[in-house]
Amino acid sequence: MKTTLTAGTASAEPGSLALGKLICEPLADAAEIFIALVVVNGAHTGPTLWIGSTIHGREIPGIEVCRRIAHEIINPAELHGAIICAMPLNPYGFRSQHHTIPQDGGNVNAQFPGDPQGTLSERTAYTIWTQGIPLCDYVIDFHANEPDGMEFMCATPCANKDVQARTVEMAEAFGFPLAQIRRDEWAYDRSLVAWAQDAGKPAILPEPLCQGALAEASVDASVRGVLNVMKWIGMIDGQIEPQTEIRVRGGHFRFVNVRTRKSGLAEYSVNGGDWVEEDQPISVVRDPWGNELDRVLCPTCGYVRSILPSSIVNAGQIIGTLLKPHERQELWGM
Amino acid sequence: MTNLTVGDCTVEPGKIGFGKLFLETLPDGGEAFIPLILVNGVYDGPVLWLGAAIHGCEVPGIEVIRRVTREVVDPNTLRGAIVGATVLNPYALRHRVSDAPVDSVNLNAQFPGDPAGTISQRAAHVILQEGIAYCDYAIDFHAATPIGMEFMCLPACKDPEIMARSQEIALAFGFPLVELTRDMFGYDRSLIGWAQDSGKPGFLCEVKARDRYVRSSIPHGVRGVLNVMKRIGMVDGEIELQSELVGAGGTYRLVDFRAGKSGLISFRTTAGGYVSRGDLIGIVRDMWGTELDEVLSPTEGYIRSMTDEQAVYAGQIVGAILEPHPKETLWTQVYRS
Numbered sequence: 001m002k003t004t005l006t007a008g009t010a011s012a013e014p015g016s017l018a019l020g021k022l023i024c025e026p027l028a029d030a031a032e033i034f035i036a037l038v039v040v041n042g043a044h045t046g047p048t049l050w051i052g053s054t055i056h057g058r059e060i061p062g063i064e065v066c067r068r069i070a071h072e073i074i075n076p077a078e079l080h081g082a083i084i085c086a087m088p089l090n091p092y093g094f095r096s097q098h099h100t101i102p103q104d105g106g107n108v109n110a111q112f113p114g115d116p117q118g119t120l121s122e123r124t125a126y127t128i129w130t131q132g133i134p135l136c137d138y139v140i141d142f143h144a145n146e147p148d149g150m151e152f153m154c155a156t157p158c159a160n161k162d163v164q165a166r167t168v169e170m171a172e173a174f175g176f177p178l179a180q181i182r183r184d185e186w187a188y189d190r191s192l193v194a195w196a197q198d199a200g201k202p203a204i205l206p207e208p209l210c211q212g213a214l215a216e217a218s219v220d221a222s223v224r225g226v227l228n229v230m231k232w233i234g235m236i237d238g239q240i241e242p243q244t245e246i247r248v249r250g251g252h253f254r255f256v257n258v259r260t261r262k263s264g265l266a267e268y269s270v271n272g273g274d275w276v277e278e279d280q281p282i283s284v285v286r287d288p289w290g291n292e293l294d295r296v297l298c299p300t301c302g303y304v305r306s307i308l309p310s311s312i313v314n315a316g317q318i319i320g321t322l323l324k325p326h327e328r329q330e331l332w333g334m
Numbered sequence: 335m336t337n338l339t340v341g342d343c344t345v346e347p348g349k350i351g352f353g354k355l356f357l358e359t360l361p362d363g364g365e366a367f368i369p370l371i372l373v374n375g376v377y378d379g380p381v382l383w384l385g386a387a388i389h390g391c392e393v394p395g396i397e398v399i400r401r402v403t404r405e406v407v408d409p410n411t412l413r414g415a416i417v418g419a420t421v422l423n424p425y426a427l428r429h430r431v432s433d434a435p436v437d438s439v440n441l442n443a444q445f446p447g448d449p450a451g452t453i454s455q456r457a458a459h460v461i462l463q464e465g466i467a468y469c470d471y472a473i474d475f476h477a478a479t480p481i482g483m484e485f486m487c488l489p490a491c492k493d494p495e496i497m498a499r500s501q502e503i504a505l506a507f508g509f510p511l512v513e514l515t516r517d518m519f520g521y522d523r524s525l526i527g528w529a530q531d532s533g534k535p536g537f538l539c540e541v542k543a544r545d546r547y548v549r550s551s552i553p554h555g556v557r558g559v560l561n562v563m564k565r566i567g568m569v570d571g572e573i574e575l576q577s578e579l580v581g582a583g584g585t586y587r588l589v590d591f592r593a594g595k596s597g598l599i600s601f602r603t604t605a606g607g608y609v610s611r612g613d614l615i616g617i618v619r620d621m622w623g624t625e626l627d628e629v630l631s632p633t634e635g636y637i638r639s640m641t642d643e644q645a646v647y648a649g650q651i652v653g654a655i656l657e658p659h660p661k662e663t664l665w666t667q668v669y670r671s
Contacts, residue, residue, distance in 0.1 A: 019622040036621030060644060063598055067623035087621055097643050147480065147642075148546075212643035213481065214600060265396055267547050288369035288420040289352045290400035310545040311393050312430050 005041040005048070005082050007135055008034075012041035015077045017070065022131055024091060025123050027103070033092065035128070038070045038085040046081025047233050050136035050201075051226060052128070053086070055109045055143070055192065057093020057100070061208040061215070062142025065222045073227070074236070081235045086132055089141075089192075092120060097212060109141075110187035112195040129195065138170065138233060139196040139203035140226060144211045149272035149306035151218055151246045152177045152253070152323060153206040156188045157332070158197040166202040168332050172250065173232035174225035175243035176206055177303070179253045179323055180331045204229075209272075221246050247273030248303050252331050253323035256300045260285050262293035263314045270320075274304045282320060285313060300324050338374040338381070338415050340468055341367075345374040348409045355419065355464055357457050366425060366453075368461070371403045371418035379414025379568050383469035383536075384559065385461070386419070388442045388476070388525060390426020390433070394541040394548065395475020398555035406556060407569065414568045417469055422461060422525075425453060430545055442474075443520030445528040462528055471503060471566060472529040472536030473559065480543040482605045482639030484554055484579055485586075485656065487538040489514040489521040490668045491530040497665055499535035506565035507558035508576035509539060510636070510656055511585050513664040522669075554579060580606040581636045585664055586656035589633045593618050593646040595626040600644070601653075607637050609655065618646065633657045 002014035010020025018041070021034035051069065053062025066085035074083065088094035090108045092101040100107050106121025114126025133139065145152065153176040158164040171178045183189040193203035206225060208218035221243055228240045243249050260266065264285040270276055276298045285294040302322035313319055328334065335347035343353020351374070354367035384402065386395025399418040407416065421427050423441045425434035433440050437452035444451075447459030466472060478484055486509045491497040504511050516522040529536040539558065542551035554576055561573045576582040593599055597618040603609055609631040618627040633655055640653040 038622055058643070060598065063621065064600065067619065071623045094645055097645060210642075212645070213641075214644055265393060265547075267397060268549075286400065288396060289371055290404045290420075310391075310430055311397075311547045312391070312427060312545055 002041070002043065002045055005039055007039050007084050008037050008131060010037045010039045012039040014041050015043035016041060017076055022086065022127060024127055025120055035086050035089055035091060038066060040070050040074055040076050040079060040083040042079025042081050042235070043077050044080040046235050047137040048082045048084065048135055049230065049233070049235065050133060050139045051083060051085045051142070052089050052140070052192070053142040054088030054094055055090050055141065057088065057090045057096070057098045058211040059142070059144035060212065061144050061210060061219050061222060063087045064214055064219050065142060065226060068223050069226055073223070079235060084132065084136060089128060090124065107187070109192055110190045112190050112192055128192065133196055133199070133201070137201055138229070139193060139201050140229065141192050141203065141205045142222070143205055143207045145207040145209055146272070146306045146309050147210050147213065147215070148309060149209060150248055150303060151208055151221060152179055152305060153204050154179050154181045155204050156181045156183055156191065156194050156197065160197070160200065163197050163200055163202055164332065165334050167197060167204060168334065170202045170229055170232060171204045173228045173240055174204060174206060175228055175250060176225060176246065177248045177251045177253055177323060179255055217245060252326050252328045253302070254326055254331070255305070256302060256322045256324050257318045258282060258296060258298060258320040258322060260294055260296050260313045260317055260319050261315060264293050266308070266311045266313045266319060268307050270304050270307065272304050272306060276304060276322065277301050298322060335374065335376060335378055338372055340372055340417050340465060341370050343370050343372050345372045347374050348376040349374055350403065350409055355460060357424070357460055358453055368422055368424065369420045371399060371420065373403050373407055373409050373412060373416040375412025375414050375568070376410050377413040380470040380566050381415045381417060381468060382563065382568065383466055383472040384416060384418045384475070385422050385472070385525065386475040387427050388422040388474060390423040391430050391545040392477035393427070393545050394477050394543070394552060394555065396420045397547050397552050398475060398541060398559060401552065401556045402559050406560065412568060417465065419465055423457065440520060442525055443523045445523050445525055461525065466525070466529050466532065466534065470534055471562070472526060472534050473562065474525050474536065474538045475555070476538055476540045477544045478540040478542045479639045479642060481642050482542070483510065483581065483636060484542055484551055485510045485512055485540050485638060487512045487514050487540070488665070489516055489524065489527050489530070490665045492668055493530070496530050496533060496535055500530060500537055501661065501665065503535055503562045503565055504537040505583065506561045506573055507537070507539060508561055508582055509554070509558060509579060510581035512588050512656060513585065515667055515670040517669045581656055584658055585661045586635065587659055587664065588638070589635065589655045589657045590651045591615060591629055591632055591653050591655065593627060593629060593648060593650050593652050596646065596648045597626050598644055599629065599646050599652055601640050603637050605637050605640060608635070609637060610634050615653065631655065
């Protein structure tokens with residue numbers, strides 16, 4: 001028997017949609033700060049799916065994905081289970097177009113499980129972790145890649161092999177290329193998806209294109225990905241649809257960074273999604289007089305995940321990242 | 335032709351030279367300077383100023399200058415000279431921002447500068463007195479937004495002859511040309527405004543995009559510079575139309591459009607698209623997906639730009655339209671107010 005689902009200030013009866021807020025800490029001007037919630041409670045029993053967006057304040061495409069899923073596509077009367085859409089997960093960074101929380105410089109996605117006595121970023125993580133994620137069985141945490149990049153997603157290994165296997169299957173249902181991030185990379189041991197996995201909830205992190213802007217085709221592909229996941233876990237009926245309109249379709253990868261050895265002005269010769277070979281030039285770096293200082297070569301073969309959206313570069317800086325293909329078994333042991 | 339000297343660089347006729355225009359000593363003892371590329375032609379002719387990155391995060395002009403001076407123009411056939419000043423605002427470029435963080439002022443609104451002022455005011459003084467002073471024509475490269483069109487700006491000028499010659503070289507360049515009055519955007523104190531008032535025709539060109547070289551746009555900038563050089567007799571050849579650019583060769587007024595409410599805007603048009611008055615440009619929604627505002631086109635014309643930060647605030651300018659007007663009806667007022 002389905003019951004009312006309450007998240008933050010939103011309570012949705014079975015077969016209905018409700019809007020609400022997850023209240024965060026106010027700022028010094030006393031204005032209310034909150035994470036907006038859209039709760040879709042299906043008429044039928046089933047799992048609860050968390051769709052979060054914008055834990056990095058400029059990474060907005062997931063907001064539009066949530067709107068289309070919750071308001072335009074899903075019929076609560078037919079839905080098995082429930083959806084909790086939460087955005088922006090970093091309301092402080094979102095309103096000032098910052099990646100992190102400007103007031104403390106913290107990356108919310110490296111603060112989990114958070115601290116109710118800590119900084120704003122730690123408190124925000126704590127709010128998400130204690131008032132949102134416990135209500136859910138599966139987690140999709142939308143981020144965004146650079147405009148001149150390619151769609152992909154990340155997942156991280158998990159000590160619980162069953163949760164890891166279901167995470168990988170969930171990612172494969174979504175359909176973007178899957179990059180494995182180890183727990184010791186980019187503070188992923190304190191990320192939302194890592195903590196969700198450790199709490200027994202399969203979790204993926206998709207990255208559609210564009211950060212402060214929306215790319216329509218990428219939003220469309222992300223909506224398709226969410227619907228695929230919902231089909232995979234039995235929330236809606238239908239066949240999983242292949243992601244035929246993104247540049248790289250599926251596969252398993254690891255990140256390989258590309259750095260410039262010199263400071264200067266970079267002219268790039270590849271685009272996001274291009275396949276590159278080892279030692280292929282991807283950029284020439286010149287000084288302001290036009291003298292060539294460095295020719296940046298690919299350290300491996302792979303797809304160009306992203307290119308720095310700036311031609312102003314400094315010595316040692318990562319100016320691009322490649323996705324190097326690996327076998328699924330090799331990365332995930334399955 | 336005689337030797338050409340700018341900053342610490344002296345170039346003989348038929349040669350290319352590299353040097354610096356010294357600005358200031360920094361607190362750590364390092365030097366701030368503007369990198370110079372000088373091309374001194376074998377034959378007599380005008381001197382053309384090509385400047386870039388006066389807003390430090392607007393870099394495509396640097397690559398345009400490199401290609402023109404180091405790959406395209408031959409000093410042995412050139413009439414006149416080119417002064418390429420690739421980083422006019424080194425204080426800002428090193429931080430990938432528009433204005434120098436130390437004084438937070440727009441260098442392109444500080445002319446004629448002040449040798450006893452802040453670092454940006456001092457830089458404006460050096461650029462005008464030790465750079466522009468040696469030139470006959472000026473092109474100041476800026477950078478269009480990533481979601482936008484290439485275009486040029488031409489501020490109105492009190493001297494009708496300089497105004498006419500500025501129009502002539504800008505139209506030769508070939509991007510869509512936008513009328514500005516001196517009271518818009520601080521243009522009364524801009525580099526081009528002061529160059530014009532010193533008797534040097536000039537305009538401002540926006541290549542794509544911001545702090546990133548866009549491979550498809552750089553060649554348009556190079557072609558435009560060569561067109562200007564053909565027009566003023568520095569090189570031979572026919573002017574090449576920028577026919578692949580939307581709105582090329584036309585003249586326009588700039589009309590902004592704004593969001594009426596704060597929220598997330600979804601655009602219904604694309605940069606370069608043509609809209610009529612009242613057409614739907616975008617929808618602003620709140621975080622719950624509720625529609626708050628429809629942004630309608632205030633006029634007819636090409637969508638010049640749309641913000642690439644779609645989290646917008648009430649009243650924020652979220653884009654601009656190039657409203658077509660015949661050339662004869664524009665630049666008739668130096669100040670609009």
